[in-house]
Amino acid sequence: MKxxxxxxxxxxxxxxxxxxxxxxxxxxxxIGLGIGYLIKSLFKKED
Known part of the structure; x- marks a missing residue:
């Protein structure tokens, strides 16, 4: 799991x-799902 x-x-x-x-x-x-995606995008490593 990632x-x-x-x-x-x-x-x-x-x-x-x-x-x-x-x-x-x-x-x-x-709302939790939306916040989760926002937090995930903040911690996403840039290529």
């Missing part, structure tokens, strides 16, 4: 947890 994938999965799980607290699970997952 490091970028782990970052995305972690953000999705954190987003789902926050969504459970606020009773909006699916939007929390989607």
């Amino acid at each position: 490091q970028g994938d782990i970052i995305i999965y972690a953000c999705v799980i954190i987003g789902a947890g926050i969504g459970l607290i606020l009773n909006y699970v699916f939007p929390g997952v989607l």
Whole structure:
């Protein structure tokens, strides 16, 4: 498993947890997914 994938999965799980607290699970997952992709793109090595 690549490091970028782990970052995305972690953000999705954190987003789902926050969504459970606020009773909006699916939007929390989607926001976590978006944040995960943004963080992954920040840590992406340049060729």
